[in-house]
Amino acid sequence: MLKLFSAFLICLVSATNALADGPAVDTGDTAWVLISTALVLLMTAPGLALFYSGMVRRKNVLGTLMQSFAVLCVVSIQWVLIGYSLSFGPDRLGLIGGFEFFGLSGVGQDPNPDYSATIPHQAFMLFQMMFAVITPALIAGAFAERMKFSAFLVFTLLWTTLVYDPLAHWVWGVGGWLRVLGALDFAGGAVVHISSGAAALAAALTLGKRKGYLTEIMPPHNLPLTVIGAGLLWFGWFGFNAGSALGANGLAATAFLTTNTAAAGAGLSWMAAEWLHRGKPTLLGLASGLVAGLVAITPAAGFVSPLSSIIIGLAAGVICYLSVAIMKPLFGYDDSLDAFGIHGVGGILGAVATGLFATTVVNTAGADGLFSGSGALLGKQLIAIGACFLYSFTISLVILKAIDMVMGLRVAKDDEVQGLDITQHSESGYSL
């Protein structure tokens, strides 16, 4: 007991010393990153939760909200215990982080100059936590209205540990092979959107179509909820992208600007594409488009000029619309809320666009893309896209099949008809 107490005292003393001697924490940078962390949390809960739950039928509104909030809780704990270490711990073979930061050992109030020299290491860890949270929550759009909640919890934990954590290390971890290669991903186009999009496609294929898909009408039950969610996503995305500058500086302002501009362009171009194709400009179209624009600008936000971000946004709205309205029916998979169509396709588009439009005029730490005279970056971006997509798709398939064999992925047919709210949670969203 005495030994334990003295060990504790030594820890306390050494921690205090480290605090005094460590690199200086910048208060402005720290304030911005902490605020950005809270903004990214808002994207998941309630932003994404509302965006998705408005699009499902009313019998599944709570089950859909529950998924986003449950991911927030599960991954918050996983990240502290093991996730941060696997993603940002000392490199192992360029593939994964070591266990050195297990349980946040050594992750304290001092900055970690490897990642951010001016903010506490814990602030960086927290900011990254919110990215790890939103990524599995995005996948839920593909299997909405039919997955067992217990299977969903297991999937979230396994997917975050086996897919997200290694991918975050590849792209952002010091020594990660895609980072060493020189592929650029400012705020998570590959790590967050391509990975969740690929997993979404794997999930839509593994779980199969909803009962009654294409034979019954399944219109969104509450579009105002969806639009409130889209607004919160836009708002929170300033933390996601501008926060990824990891400081209160000019680069953050540029990322803020490109983010807003791309969202606006994509909202308009999706609306216009649907107007031409179906004859009416829809609110769901505008909201879906702005989200597609936010996805596409994510990898490019701190590397491209504001004018380039208009082009990226306009392209994202049209291409994601085509993937949802033309490609999905053509192949016949039931990506229920278009997690693949918006995040997978938009993420790939953004990663390619980074290889085209990136310029060192905007960010000296970045690289020049094809339109600035160098084709090398585009090649690296394509390698990153292929690697992240294939890894996430394959491992997701394995995880889903394994869960299906052990405990089953889908709710029983009768439960699906009755809805997730009553059968999974014994609650109803609406009393009338």
Add this chain to the structure above:
Amino acid sequence: MKKVEAIIKPFKLDEVKKALGELNIEGMTVTEVKGFGRQKGHSEIYRGAEYMVDFLPKVKIEVVTSDEMTPKVVAAITEAARTGKIGDGKIFITPVDDGVRIRTGERGTDAL
């Protein structure tokens, strides 16, 4: 006694209520319903996918009246609910055997 059941366009409810109020009708029941007649449905578009919505929202009004009031009630509803366009709705009239006011036990037209 007769029951007059009118299925009308929802935005016409206030005008119909006012017209019936002028006849000193003592009560009515209003329900939000869905259905189709010759008007059929309409199409809705979600993310480029077009859905046919067969059942349109309507309002059903039920009024029970004495036999002598029935033609006036039907005329008032017809006039107030009409727009002249397809989908104005229908009125059905059925005989009612009896009625009871629960509080007092009064029967027949006394219960209205």
